Amino acid sequence: MIWKAWRERLIYLAASLFLAWHTVAMMLAPVPAQNVIVQAFRTLFHPYVTLLGIDANWNFFSPIGASYQWRYVIEDAAGNKHTFKPITEINWLSPVHRWYEKILQEPMISPDLYGDYFVKFFCRKQAALKPVAITLVTVEEGEFRPQDYLLDKNRTTDAEYLTETPVLRGLCPQP
Amino acid sequence: MLRLAALARFGRRSVAAFDRTWSRLWFQNATTTPLEITRIGIGGALLVHYSFATAYLFEFWSDAGFMPLSIALRLKDAWAQSIFYYLTAPWQLVAFHVLFLLCCAAFMLGWRTSWVKWILPIGKLSYDYRNPVLDYGVDMVVSSLLLILCLAPVGRAISLDRVRAVRAAKRVSLAATLPPYRSPWAGACIRLMQIQMAVIFFYTGVSKIKWEEWRNGDAIWMAFSTTDYYNNFYLYVLAHQYWIGVLATYLTIFIELAYPFLIWQRATRPYMLAAAIYLHLQFALFLALIHFSFVMIMGHMSFLRPEWLHRLGAWWKRKMGGMEMVYDGNCGFCVRSMAWFLAFDGLGQIAIRDFRADPSPVVDDAQVEKALYTVLPDGRALPGFEAYRYVVLRVPGLWWLVPLFYIPVVSRLLGHPIYNWVAANRSRLPG
Numbered sequence: 001m002i003w004k005a006w007r008e009r010l011i012y013l014a015a016s017l018f019l020a021w022h023t024v025a026m027m028l029a030p031v032p033a034q035n036v037i038v039q040a041f042r043t044l045f046h047p048y049v050t051l052l053g054i055d056a057n058w059n060f061f062s063p064i065g066a067s068y069q070w071r072y073v074i075e076d077a078a079g080n081k082h083t084f085k086p087i088t089e090i091n092w093l094s095p096v097h098r099w100y101e102k103i104l105q106e107p108m109i110s111p112d113l114y115g116d117y118f119v120k121f122f123c124r125k126q127a128a129l130k131p132v133a134i135t136l137v138t139v140e141e142g143e144f145r146p147q148d149y150l151l152d153k154n155r156t157t158d159a160e161y162l163t164e165t166p167v168l169r170g171l172c173p174q175p
Numbered sequence: 176m177l178r179l180a181a182l183a184r185f186g187r188r189s190v191a192a193f194d195r196t197w198s199r200l201w202f203q204n205a206t207t208t209p210l211e212i213t214r215i216g217i218g219g220a221l222l223v224h225y226s227f228a229t230a231y232l233f234e235f236w237s238d239a240g241f242m243p244l245s246i247a248l249r250l251k252d253a254w255a256q257s258i259f260y261y262l263t264a265p266w267q268l269v270a271f272h273v274l275f276l277l278c279c280a281a282f283m284l285g286w287r288t289s290w291v292k293w294i295l296p297i298g299k300l301s302y303d304y305r306n307p308v309l310d311y312g313v314d315m316v317v318s319s320l321l322l323i324l325c326l327a328p329v330g331r332a333i334s335l336d337r338v339r340a341v342r343a344a345k346r347v348s349l350a351a352t353l354p355p356y357r358s359p360w361a362g363a364c365i366r367l368m369q370i371q372m373a374v375i376f377f378y379t380g381v382s383k384i385k386w387e388e389w390r391n392g393d394a395i396w397m398a399f400s401t402t403d404y405y406n407n408f409y410l411y412v413l414a415h416q417y418w419i420g421v422l423a424t425y426l427t428i429f430i431e432l433a434y435p436f437l438i439w440q441r442a443t444r445p446y447m448l449a450a451a452i453y454l455h456l457q458f459a460l461f462l463a464l465i466h467f468s469f470v471m472i473m474g475h476m477s478f479l480r481p482e483w484l485h486r487l488g489a490w491w492k493r494k495m496g497g498m499e500m501v502y503d504g505n506c507g508f509c510v511r512s513m514a515w516f517l518a519f520d521g522l523g524q525i526a527i528r529d530f531r532a533d534p535s536p537v538v539d540d541a542q543v544e545k546a547l548y549t550v551l552p553d554g555r556a557l558p559g560f561e562a563y564r565y566v567v568l569r570v571p572g573l574w575w576l577v578p579l580f581y582i583p584v585v586s587r588l589l590g591h592p593i594y595n596w597v598a599a600n601r602s603r604l605p606g
Binding site: 012015016019022023026027030046047050051052053054055056057058059060061062063064067068069092093094095096097098099101102103106107113114117118121141144146147149150155156 | 322374465
């Protein structure tokens with residue numbers, strides 16, 4: 001009987017400690033790491049929140065920031081250039097669209113890590129064009145105000161809003 | 176000495192008061208129903224989401240894709256772990272993916288929930304850490320909610336596990352009822368999920384007001400004019416009526432900042448909950464963030480009050496009216512079937528009558544000898560297939576049978592002869 005009462009108290013205590021620990025971890029994880037006071041606690045909680053995948057900063061849509069397009073240009077044997085916007089080939093409503101939004105920016109941000117794979121991938125995809133070379137291009141969209149829209153301009157297609165930067169040029173593997 | 180004793184008494188009282196408050200905050204004896212709604216939603220969302228990924232399995236998570244293991248290991252945190260760091264053969268990836276999808280389905284349905292629930296966070300984190308590039312905010316939300324669902328005693332309501340438990344009791348006696356599962360730990364897990372949702376909203380709101388576009392009211396316009404969300408119709412409306420975008424921007428911040436403070440009060444909770452759900456429906460509709468919005472709404476379900484769900488159930492029961500199924504208590508197969516059928520009637524809408532022990536005043540015995548009957552609130556009685564057809568549409572736990580009973584023409588064309596054959600041969604069927 002005494003053991004049962006003690007066991008219940010112990011379970012209550014353990015559960016309470018866990019709840020307190022987890023609550024602090026949830027509240028602490030999003031705090032900016034540069035906060036000096038928080039840094040010490042973060043070190044303590046870091047293994048826990050990382051292992052359980054709850055190390056989030058919850059900063060959805062902040063900032064909205066600049067907008068980028070990712071393109072690639074295929075050069076065929078005749079020297080013609082064909083431009084593709086790969087994200088437009090995927091259904092906007094599908095979760096695959098969200099994944100590719102992230103994936104396609106990777107070769108532009110880290111061409112040394114992913115460039116080689118995507119050069120081969122897109123060359124294979126456009127094999128019908130008999131591609132010789134490919135250039136991965138990042139396109140930054142400029143500021144776009146309502147007044148611009150009322151002047152019938154389009155931020156995503158009008159050249160005046162778009163700044164193209166070639167990121168990587170690679171040769172397509174020949175069969 | 177006296178002062179010391181008073182101090183000790185004060186200390187004891189303070190500890191006791193803290194203990195009482197702590198218990199009230201965390202360990203309220205609660206049913207798991209709000210968590211079960213979240214379980215069903217999260218399980219379903221993961222099932223759909225990762226089913227879409229099946230075609231991209233090797234491209235996203237194998238060495239043949241753009242993220243070879245060597246790069247993934249280079250990018251990972253020392254504490255990040257993924258089962259795919261160890262299972263690297265293509266067949267292992269396929270096998271785990273199939274297992275994961277099956278577990279998502281089982282988790283959603285509440286089948287063997289107590290062990291299936293552990294596979295989900297392990298699988299989810301494995302996908303996330305094997306390819307961190309694919310990670311969105313919603314993945315963190317899912318991981319956070321899954322962890323809490325794992326710790327919680329889920330599967331005790333609105334689940335196949337519950338159906339199995341009720342069926343086992345009904346097989347002993349059809350009149351048996353199982354009280355709903357309640358525990359202080361269920362209350363603690365609900366509270367934990369509530370705090371998690373409040374934390375997400377708080378930091379989301381706070382992080383927004385740091386940025387000029389949110390403070391100036393331009394954020395909605397800016398979001399809609401980026402290439403990801405560019406939509407001519409929305410931009411037309413916003414460009415002509417810019418105040419709509421400004422209002423929507425401030426409303427978003429207001430809801431996100433008010434939620435963590437006003438969601439706890441009895442009077443304001445319904446409004447905050449409605450506002451949060453409204454906000455997420457907007458994200459789903461205008462930004463196509465369907466998965467994210469759905470997951471967040473499922474998280475908000477932890478704030479549903481048990482009495483709201485109880486009232487909803489009572490309203491549905493009242494609206495549908497009573498129904499009585501008259502069956503043959505001497506037929507083992509019929510009793511067994513009734514036990515199975517009644518196990519899905521979570522709201523207790525179906526009354527039963529064994530015509531052998533308690534003849535029905537509406538249907539005479541000779542009729543029930545041939546088929547089971549359902550007596551409707553208006554006194555009409557439907558036989559056999561039609562009896563079941565009436566019931567499955569009105570009992571939420573049986574809605575999964577609706578497609579079977581309501582295929583135009585086909586259901587009745589096949590249903591009647593199948594039912595009549597079973598009824599005629601019921602004495603030969605296992606009971």
